[in-house]
Amino acid sequence: MAYAAMISLKLTLQQILIHPYIFLRHREKKHIESFHERLEFLQRFLEEHPSHASDENETFLGRRIRDAAYEAEDSMDLHLDHLCNSEEMIWQMEIEPVMKQVDSLVGEVTQIEGQMAGLEIKGRTRSFKEEKIKTCKEPPNALCNDSSSSKKNLMVGFDEYLMQIKDQLTGQSSALEVISIVGMGGIGKSTLARHAYNDPYVLHQFDIRAWVTISQSYSIRDIMSSILDSMNKSSKGDQLGLDVYQNLKGRRYLMVIDDIWDTSAWDDLKMMFPDDETGSRIVLTTRIADVAAYASPSGTLHQIGLLNNDHSWELLCAKVFGDDTCPLNLQEIGKTIAQNCGGLPLSIVVIGGLLSKLEMTQEVWQSVAENVTSFVFSSDDRCSAILRLSYNYLPQYLKACFLYIGIFPKNQELSVSKLTMMWVAEGFLGQAHGRSLEELAERCVDDLLDRSLILKSRKNSEGKIKAFRIHDLLLDFCIEEAKHEKFLQIIGSPAYLFSTTPASERRVSIHKEFRRCRFNIDSMLSTSYVRSLVSLGQWPPSPDLFLRFKLLKVLHATDVVFSQFPCQVMELLNLRYIALACNGDIPASITKLWNLQTLIMVPDINLCGENYLPVEIWIMSHLRYVRCYGANFLDPTAARFDIYRKCVVLEDLQTLSGLWNFKFTEEMLQRIPNIKNIDISYDRRCLMEKEWSYYQLENLGNLHQLKALKIRVVPDPSCSVKSMFTVHFPASLKTLTLGGVRIPWQELAIIGSLPNLEVLKLKDNACVGTEWEPNEDEFCQLKVLVLEGLELKHWIAESDHFPSLQRLIIRWCYCLVEIPSGFGESMTLTTIGLDECDDSVWDSAHEIREIQLSYGNDDFQVINVYSAERHSKRMFFEAFRIMKDAADDSESSQTDEDEDEDEDEDEDGTIP
Structure with a gap:
């Protein structure tokens, strides 16, 4: 985690330099800039240092860099917190002691780089540590012995893949073909390749066969020598590549390149393999999809997926019982064990081997079922080693992201x-x-x-x-590695005690399954260095607890409901991300969180009422994401800002979501020039009083970076809006969702003319009228069309009206008679999804499918998009949309804030 710690420290230094309220003398500024240069040097070293190197000295150095970066960041953040809570805002921290420690590390790194340069000049190495290449005529056994029964067992669920690969190996094509097999570690790629390689029919098709295991570090010279050895040929001098090429030329060969990790390795190898139109084949296995696609540009690629529950159970039984059957009293718990393996053959085989040695009782098997991943890691070190390979080979910038x-x-x-x-x-x-x-x-x-x-x-x-x-195995690996790296701690018990060395706990997560427990919060006194606190379950919501986490960057606690916004949060001046569940207005003092990037507020639906965002939020220049349900954004012109704050522009703001009755004044839009996503709801009663013109939606056309827009009107049977919905959409718009705005169908041309529109969702009387006949040259780029809750009866259209349409979803359109038959001739349509439509609509969809099948579009499908989960989610949002008047009948329950973003986002025909 040295790289992530270094990046975070550099970000802290940059923030000190740009802090709006802290004065830096020239001397301190020069020191910080000099310190930043030293960190740049260390960062470049970490980037160039092979992330998969296993040299103990280098690993130890990386940990020292990490700890030094942690220590420096903690000192600076604590000093920054002290300054911001005092009247004197002059930076006075001495950073020379920290710089001396970093200078010592810089010296060691310089020495190492010199040693590396000398080794490279002598040609003795190409990396910190090379692993020996394994090349042989017969492949190594993957997970167990090589008996015929084992081979049969391990192929459970792979039959279709094996048949396809064998057909490709023995096919009539004379051209050299590369067949890529890709999937996660332990999924069975090498096993699949081994079975194809050893198949008797395949065996007799080739003059030469060789199996090369590359792994992460490799030597081309060793590979070439081993290939020659497998052909019983001796090398001639230094031209090994030429020797390999000449010995393969004119002959039909099968080469398996197992466990290849990067495209450069393939570039080094492919020149040795001649294409003489002899029907030669190369089988390549990898965990990295880009490598597989690069080596197989023609598309001969097999993405190996996890086993389903039936195949998992079949494989487990074969491993435990061989040709015998599982006793009836163990079948139910056995199926649970198989399911808990998550479909990963490696996990199933290891657990099967363990169960075959244990007592065959329900009690013993139940203990295994409850701790499958723990038993897998403790039973076979190869499991951890296989998963660690994937982690070790990650680029430095991805490691922290993965462990998080x-x-x-x-x-x-x-x-x-x-x-x-x-x-x-x-x-x-x-x-x-x-x-x-x-x-x-x-x-x-x-x-x-x-x-x-x-x-x-x-x-x-x-x-x-x-x-x-x-996968559970990878998640367990994340947790263990994160703990080892002092990166993350999981609270898995209410009796959990925080470490007496608080710097070892940078991030803390409280999991949902312990939501009814009360934690020993007294032990949290020593956690001042925690940077992320993520609560995924309920626990005692004492706001004073937050004061024990002075240096928090991330606070996520939407399962803990506060009756009002906890003002103690305002003391966490380092915060960049807040996600809380509370009701009431956000106080103006939120501007103390000058570096805040993400603001998520989830209301308690049982305490309904309109929330107001303080007008001071317009001066929080680092905001990137604001999602506040039912919140009203006050006009910045009403604030008494000084001359400097009047000019603040939220250039980083990407998303405004969940807002209420937003007024698109020119002043507001000038402050959010780079906004990409807007999600706004309007109260029909307010619209009846003020009409659409009051909200100035015609100014939307000035947001030239806007990609996604949602405008919804809260349904209210007692109110009707007669004013015209007028809006100027920006040409940049790619996704548009409208609900309740009641546009006449004949006026939909303004939307159809948008040049970049790819997704259109018309919902809940977004359009009014019973007939829709689109014009030509409209919706040219539209790929997804969702019609939901509309009074449309007759839809008159041809495929030419939607030349790019791929998915058509129709839900709750009870009056619609049929889907236009012209869609049967669409060259792009792949899916029609229906829910609660008339039988005649279903009939027309199936007729379209028959036409598509007759044209050879075998992938075309008609699906039922109904989902009980989505239906209940829809009911929740319907309740939320009448939030202002729900005090008398608020019976709705809260849902996860994450399902906010678009409650129908997966109702567009995308199959999970």
Whole structure:
């Protein structure tokens, strides 16, 4: 964690330099700038230092760099906190002692770099430590002995993959083909390749076969020598690559390159393999999707997924009982054990081997079922080693991001937006260099997915990952590694005592399963250095407790409900991320949190009422994300700001969500020029009194960075709005959700003409009238169309009206007669999703499917998008939309703030 600690310390120094209320003398400023240069040097070393090196001296040095960075950051943050709570705002901290410690580390690093340069000149090494390449005619056994029964057992759930790979190996194509197998560690990639490699029919198809295990560090010379050895050929001088090429030329060969980690390794190897139209094949296994795609640009790629529950149980039985059957009294608990292995063959095989040696009783098996991952790690060191390979090979900037996932409990779908906001607040991402921090965070999520360390769960309408899961084994690895690195502590018991050395606990997470317990909060007196406090369950909500965490950057406690905003939070001057559940207005003193980036306020629905954001929030220039349900943003022109504060622009603000009756004045929009996402609700009673013109939505066209916009009107049967909904949408808009605004269908052309619109959701009388006939040359880029809760009866359209449409979702449109038959000829449509529609609509959808199938679109599907969870979520939001009048009938319950962002985000046809 040295790299993450270094990045965080550099960010602290930058914040001191730009702090609006602290005066730096010239001498102190020069010292800080000099210190920053030393840290830049150490950062470059850590970036160039192989992250997978296992040299003990280098590991020890990395820990010393980490501890020194922690110590320096703690000292500076404590001094900053002291200054901000005093009248004297002049920086007086002496940083020379800290600089001397860093200078000592710089000297050691310089010496190491000199030694490395000498070794490279002599050609004795290419990395800190090289692992011997394993090349042989027969592949090593993956997880167990090589008996025929074991081979059969380990192929459970892989039959279809194996058949496809064998067909590709023995196919008629004479061209050289590269077949990539990709998946997480322990999922069975090498096992699958081994079975294909040893298949008798495959065996007789090739003149030469060789199996090369690359691993993370490799030597091309060793690989070439080993390939020649496998062909019983001797090397001739230094031209080993040429020798390999000449011995393979003109012959049909099968080469398995097992466990390859980067594209440069493939570039080093591929020149040795001739393509003589002999039908040769190369099978490549990797954990990294980018490497697989790079080596197999033609698309011959097999993404290996986790086993389902049935295959997991079949594999477990085969491992424990062989050809026998499981006793009836163990079947139920046995299936639970198999399910708790999470579909990972490595975990199932290890647990199966353990169970085969234990007493066959329900009590023994129950203890295993309750602690599957613990038994896996304790039973076989190979499991930890396999997972550690993936972690060790992560780039430095990704390691902290990965370990931070351990802050969340098991068996939970993780929100990308929540996690990435925390990463940004922690300072893991460094500087953006032309990109937004949010874009960098999304890239990190994609990298973890490509490296098979997380599992994609849901996408949003734009195809980006909205939520993901992580396998229990990897999550346990995260937690153990984070604890070892003094990075994170999980409170797993109400009797938990904090360490007497508080610097060892940088982050603390309280998990949901202990929400009814009362914790020993007296032990928290020693936790002043904690940077993240994440409560995922209920615990005694004493606001004074927050005062014991003076240096917090991240405070997430939406499961702890406060009756009003806890003012003690205002003393946590280092905060960058707040997510709390409380009712009432946010006090103006929130401006003390000058570095705040993320503000999330979830109201207690049983205490309804409109909340107000203080007008002073307009001078909080570091804000990036504001999500406050039912909150009203006051006009900055009403504030008595001084001349300097009147000019403050929130240039970093990306998202405004959950706001109420927002008035788009020119003054407001000038302060948020880079806003990308807006989610606003309007009270129909206010609209009846003030009409749409009062809210000045025509100014929206001036937000040239806006990508996603949601405008919803709170339904109220007692009120009707006769004024016209007039708005000028910016051309940059990609996603638009409208609800209750009652636009006549014939006036939808203003939306259809938006040049970049890809997702359109019309909901709850967003449009009025019974007939819709779109014009030509509209909706040219539209990919997703959602029609929900509309009175539409006749829809007259051809496929040409929506030339790019991929997913069409129709829900609760009870009057609609049919879907236009012209969609049967669409060249882009892949999915029609329906829920609570007339039978005639279903019939028309199936007719469209038949037409699509006749054109060869075998992937076209008609699905039922109903979900009880989404329906209950919809009911919650309906209750929330009448929040102002809900004092008499507030029966709704609170939901997780994370399901806020778009309660129908996965109702656009994306299949989890």
